[in-house]
Amino acid sequence: MAIGMAKDTPQEFNTLKEFTDELDLLFRDDVALRKLLQKARNWCIRNNRVGDEEEVLQEAVMRVMKSEITGTRQWPKGVALMDFLSGVMRSIASERPKIGFRKNADKDMEAAKDIASSCNQEGQLFEKEFMARFMALFEGDDDSQLYLLALEEGQSKSEIMTGLDWNEREYNTVVQRVKRTRNAHPEMKEMLNGEG
Amino acid sequence: MAKDKKTFQDRLAEEIDEAITNASDEDIRKEAEEAGEDIAAFGDRMRVWLETAKDEVAEMAMKEAKAAAEQGRATRDQNVVSMAQRRPANRPGNFMPDTVAARHGKKLSERDRKGIEKDLEDLFDDDAWPDKNGDEE
Numbered sequence: 001m002a003i004g005m006a007k008d009t010p011q012e013f014n015t016l017k018e019f020t021d022e023l024d025l026l027f028r029d030d031v032a033l034r035k036l037l038q039k040a041r042n043w044c045i046r047n048n049r050v051g052d053e054e055e056v057l058q059e060a061v062m063r064v065m066k067s068e069i070t071g072t073r074q075w076p077k078g079v080a081l082m083d084f085l086s087g088v089m090r091s092i093a094s095e096r097p098k099i100g101f102r103k104n105a106d107k108d109m110e111a112a113k114d115i116a117s118s119c120n121q122e123g124q125l126f127e128k129e130f131m132a133r134f135m136a137l138f139e140g141d142d143d144s145q146l147y148l149l150a151l152e153e154g155q156s157k158s159e160i161m162t163g164l165d166w167n168e169r170e171y172n173t174v175v176q177r178v179k180r181t182r183n184a185h186p187e188m189k190e191m192l193n194g195e196g
Numbered sequence: 197m198a199k200d201k202k203t204f205q206d207r208l209a210e211e212i213d214e215a216i217t218n219a220s221d222e223d224i225r226k227e228a229e230e231a232g233e234d235i236a237a238f239g240d241r242m243r244v245w246l247e248t249a250k251d252e253v254a255e256m257a258m259k260e261a262k263a264a265a266e267q268g269r270a271t272r273d274q275n276v277v278s279m280a281q282r283r284p285a286n287r288p289g290n291f292m293p294d295t296v297a298a299r300h301g302k303k304l305s306e307r308d309r310k311g312i313e314k315d316l317e318d319l320f321d322d323d324a325w326p327d328k329n330g331d332e333e
Contacts, residue, residue, distance in 0.1 A: 020250060027242045030235050031221045034228050037238065038216045046209035054238075058245060065253045069260050086213055127203050151211065152204045175215040176223065182212070183231075 013074035019064055022081050032082065039086045043093040045182065052093070060088040134188065137181050144181075147174045 014022075026032045040053040040060075049056065064085070067074040075084050131152060138144040143164075150160045161171050182188065202210075219227075228235055304312070318324055 016253075020246065023246060024243060027239045027246065030239070031224050033239050033242070034224050034233070034235050035216050035219070037233075037235075038224075038227075039213055042209055042212045042216065046205055057242075058249070061246070062249055062253070065249060066256065069253075069257055082217070086217075090209075090213075123203075127205070131204055148204075148208075151207050154202075154207070157211075172215060172218060175211055176219065178208070179212045179215055180227065182208075 012077040013067075014077055016065060016068045019075050019081075023061065026081060036082060036085065039082070040089050040093075041183065042179075043086075043090045045188075046090075047093040049093055056089050056093050057085075059092050060085050063088060063092070130188075134182075137185060137188075138178075141177070143170075143174050144178055147178065 026036065036057065037053060040057045041050075044050055044052050044056055063070075063073045064075055073088060075081065131148075135145055135148055138148065146164055147160060150163060155163065157171065161167070166174070
């Protein structure tokens with residue numbers, strides 16, 4: 001019933017001043033700022049925008065600041081600023097044409113459908129290729145490989161922990177290892193950029 | 197098992213986002229040192245940028261407000277608009293009106309009527325007024 005109750009409660013938002021004050025504090029906190037930058041990097045890597053972290057972070061902040069004018073992207077009360085900004089950055093980093101529709105060249109819908117279909121197939125192939133290359137980075141690291149296979153299957157954190165008999169600490173250690181490897185391999189970046 | 201439309205990369209990115217949230221201060225600092233990040237410089241740069249962004253947004257808000265005011269003026273039919281008719285509020289019990297008639301409702305008392313007649317007689321009695329030159333006859 002919690003969902004129903006939440007619907008009945010009007011959403012309250014922080015003001016622009018509350019947002020900028022909190023952000024100023026965050027920018028002075030080295031650990032929080034590093035986390036924010038890592039989150040920006042994470043969404044950029046995911047969306048083939050490696051190197052755009054600062055731009056994505058600034059765009060996220062601007063959109064929230066403009067929310068008093070536009071009425072969108074307001075920071076809800078009770079939501080941690082870091083989590084909120086991470087969501088906005090994720091959205092911004094993923095903004096790109098879904099099917100590569102070219103304004104002047106693809107005027108009819110049939111052409112657009114063909115492109116969409118081929119993009120979907122390419123996407124699936126790319127996912128498989130990405131997975132194979134990514135797994136190869138963890139040669140000899142059985143825990144990481146098992147974790148990635150479980151993740152590919154769509155298993156949740158609790159399912160993975162139960163299935164592999166890991167506690168929270170063991171789980172987090174593996175995820176941290178995977179994160180570091182992902183950040184540290186420029187060849188994955190090249191592959192994501194279509195150069196691999 | 198949770199099956200959804202998310203790709204492997206989506207799930208991996210979500211897991212990493214959560215891992216960053218849950219990472220200890222020590223882990224974050226250690227990782228930043230290894231990466232050679234100058235986070236203090238980055239923080240300084242972001243704070244300077246934030247100040248310029250605030251100005252930009254304030255200017256934008258001002259332009260929006262001006263545009264809205266212009267739009268309001270342009271679309272309004274007339275400059276003079278009728279005001280809503282004011283109705284007397286409920287009067288408290290001890291309220292005393294200024295005029296006699298109002299004090300007695302619509303009807304005048306006999307004494308009021310005689311008083312009014314006397315006032316009118318005085319008003320139209322030429323002898324009761326000085327002449328135009330101010331000379332008394």
